[in-house]
Amino acid sequence: MSDKPFFRFHPGAYERGAFVRSLAPCDVCERPSVWLYDAAIYVAGEKPAVCARCVADGKLSEHLDGDFQLHDADMEDEIEDAVSEEVMQKTPGFSTFNAFTWPVLDGKPLAYVGHGDEDATWDDPAAVAAVKKLYADVYGETLDGPTPYALVFREVDGPRHVAILDLD
Ligand SMILES: [Zn+2]
Incomplete structure (x- = not known):
């Protein structure tokens, strides 16, 4: 190895x-x-x-x-x-504020790709869309920029992204 x-x-x-x-x-x-x-x-x-x-x-x-x-x-x-x-x-860990349920789509766990305040997240339109959707769904409001309170995941073998909340 x-x-x-x-x-x-x-x-x-x-x-x-x-x-x-x-x-x-x-x-x-x-x-x-x-x-x-x-x-x-x-x-x-x-x-x-x-x-x-x-x-x-x-x-x-x-x-x-x-x-x-x-x-x-x-x-x-x-x-x-x-x-x-x-x-x-x-799978190596990453820092979060709280315990969370690992996101799954179609019976497969997703890959963690970053927090909502990382530059790489904001360089990825699909990740940004997932974070904005999360805020719209949860708060009914539009998110304008980076947030430390979202974790972004994507399919290992596919394009779909999912963001979950991680409030402090
Ligand atoms: Zn060793």
């Missing part, structure tokens, strides 16, 4: 700082991390130092006996176990 694996449910993980460059040893594989995980692990007890390889390939899941999550989130019950595990335990 590459030292810098791609995460299809969080494609911007490295740019967003979910990992930092470090040669500190990974507690799971005991090799130099190269990309050391620097986001939350929701686990009882001590949080291991873990490399990107061990997050991606499931060795972290084995190390923690599957008893943890990388997101302060719930997954809908009907998602198949392997996919649910990929999202919750093999």
Whole structure:
């Protein structure tokens, strides 16, 4: 496995700082991390130092006996176990104000692509449309610019975007 694996449910993980460059040893594989995980692990007890390889390939899941999550989130019950595990335990986290329910379309979890206040979000017309639709649906008002209170997701293999609220 590459030292810098791609995460299809969080494609911007490295740019967003979910990992930092470090040669500190990974507690799971005991090799130099190269990309050391620097986001939350929701686990009882001590949080291991873990490399990107061990997050991606499931060795972290084995190390923690599957008893943890990388997101302060719930997954809908009907998602198949392997996919649910990929999202919750093999996909690097990102900061949110609150727990949230991971968005799903047609039985498939969506990929997290950014917050409503990131430049990349406002460079993507489909992401902007999703955030504006969210505000229109929830508040009945037009949003004029970036907001830190929206999380934007899109289909892994499709163009549809969905935004959800994350109020502080
Ligand atoms: Zn490792």
